[in-house]
Amino acid sequence: MSATAAHQPGRPLVLRDGLVLTMDDSHTILRDADVLIIGERIEAVGPALEVPDGTVEVDASGGIVMPGMIDTHRHLWQTAMRGYGADWTLTQYFVWYYLEWGKRFRPQDVYAGNLLGAIEALDAGVTTTVDWSHGLQTIDHAEAAVDALEAVPGRFVLAYGNIQQGPWEWATSPEFRDFVTRRVRGRLGFQLAFDVTGDPAFPERAAFEAARELGVPVTTHAGVWGATNDDGIRLMHENGFMTPESVYVHAATLSQDSYHRIAATGGSVSVSTESEQSAGQGYPPTWQLRKHGIPVSLSMDTSVWWSGDLFSAMRATLGADRSREHLEAHGRQETITHCHLRAEEVVDWATRGGSRALGLDASIGSLEPGKKADVVLLKNDHSPVMFPILNPYGHVAFQAQRADVHTVVVNGRVVKADHRLVGVDLPAARQAVESTVGYLMEQLGDSWATGMNPDIPETKIMDNPYMYTEWRGQKGSEDRS
Numbered sequence: 001m002s003a004t005a006a007h008q009p010g011r012p013l014v015l016r017d018g019l020v021l022t023m024d025d026s027h028t029i030l031r032d033a034d035v036l037i038i039g040e041r042i043e044a045v046g047p048a049l050e051v052p053d054g055t056v057e058v059d060a061s062g063g064i065v066m067p068g069m070i071d072t073h074r075h076l077w078q079t080a081m082r083g084y085g086a087d088w089t090l091t092q093y094f095v096w097y098y099l100e101w102g103k104r105f106r107p108q109d110v111y112a113g114n115l116l117g118a119i120e121a122l123d124a125g126v127t128t129t130v131d132w133s134h135g136l137q138t139i140d141h142a143e144a145a146v147d148a149l150e151a152v153p154g155r156f157v158l159a160y161g162n163i164q165q166g167p168w169e170w171a172t173s174p175e176f177r178d179f180v181t182r183r184v185r186g187r188l189g190f191q192l193a194f195d196v197t198g199d200p201a202f203p204e205r206a207a208f209e210a211a212r213e214l215g216v217p218v219t220t221h222a223g224v225w226g227a228t229n230d231d232g233i234r235l236m237h238e239n240g241f242m243t244p245e246s247v248y249v250h251a252a253t254l255s256q257d258s259y260h261r262i263a264a265t266g267g268s269v270s271v272s273t274e275s276e277q278s279a280g281q282g283y284p285p286t287w288q289l290r291k292h293g294i295p296v297s298l299s300m301d302t303s304v305w306w307s308g309d310l311f312s313a314m315r316a317t318l319g320a321d322r323s324r325e326h327l328e329a330h331g332r333q334e335t336i337t338h339c340h341l342r343a344e345e346v347v348d349w350a351t352r353g354g355s356r357a358l359g360l361d362a363s364i365g366s367l368e369p370g371k372k373a374d375v376v377l378l379k380n381d382h383s384p385v386m387f388p389i390l391n392p393y394g395h396v397a398f399q400a401q402r403a404d405v406h407t408v409v410v411n412g413r414v415v416k417a418d419h420r421l422v423g424v425d426l427p428a429a430r431q432a433v434e435s436t437v438g439y440l441m442e443q444l445g446d447s448w449a450t451g452m453n454p455d456i457p458e459t460k461i462m463d464n465p466y467m468y469t470e471w472r473g474q475k476g477s478e479d480r481s
């Protein structure tokens, strides 16, 4: 029986004999244990489970069973431009999307990016993704974004945004209200996504009030060097809009005062370490957030630079946090002998951190009976990197990767089996993205190549007194070239 045929919806499923990272409150680890899924939920977790007749069995031996990962900030629409901005800074990103080319994206282009990004998430074991969708310049764009999310059997939160208008404009329009009523249904979660510029007039108030009326959280790029700063946090706080549901993305360039305000109001930070490191929002802030006890979730931001798997987020976040801890100590002529941030904690951030940030912790984020069955099996018998598994959290954070994602279950439905996506139309995504890329190349013309290959600033190699360069500085040296 093929893997696809084996996983008929409605049949119970058991993952047998795996190393189970439950990510429950005690972070219980079970070796040689099973996870039984019946319907949409986890029925039982434990050794040698008895299962109903007709249960589909997946051999998880040699693998790690963990909760589906949760990405709290992805601009899925940008996936159609995968890798294009690999050498960008944040300034180049803003110019390209916000000022020059973002408006050229048609609804079908948002659809294409969303479709590919949503499929990519499942492939990587990311079962819940917040689509930080700030390219929704018309309701038709928003319809297209949701059409794509509905075509992919993952769990998604639409964070509705529109960089071409002020949030006080789009969030208060009747068309927007109508869209929310019609399209936000079923498993689709909803947030409002906009940034607070720090304008003392606080025009964003109307958008916060719209979110409050709808009873949905706000997610906001906060503490982004050159874009948003402490003024935005202060305005949110003074006007009573910082709540436990608020998600602050990056929060990398903020004062201690702002971190105090976030901590005191119970919000959480979505850290996109790879993004903060390359684009320049500020130093990845977990080393600060830890000091304030601010809850953390992880995110990949955008595939215009990076791919959408949280293994790289966990890895980069451990590296950045430890790097900073060592560097700060060296500045004091001290040596760090014990790292504060552990692999266990970043695995928690990639699972429970996300479920808590999204207010979904009662239903997802851990492998416990009664929770929704969002489950990932990491197993790859053909890989020299999947044994020995000695430190399970370390293995997830530093050793495993996308190709090791063997089985993925969302809401009890198998969406990846034996390393292959199930019930997902990848050719349709390929076709949609090819069409978008063709359209954008035509629209941009010569700007296509220059946009992808920004100028490199002049670099001066320092004079080196040890270099054997007897010709250097001598008259006529240019003649030798």
Ligand SMILES: [Zn+2]
Binding pocket: 073, 075, 132, 221, 249, 301
């Ligand atoms: Zn972002």
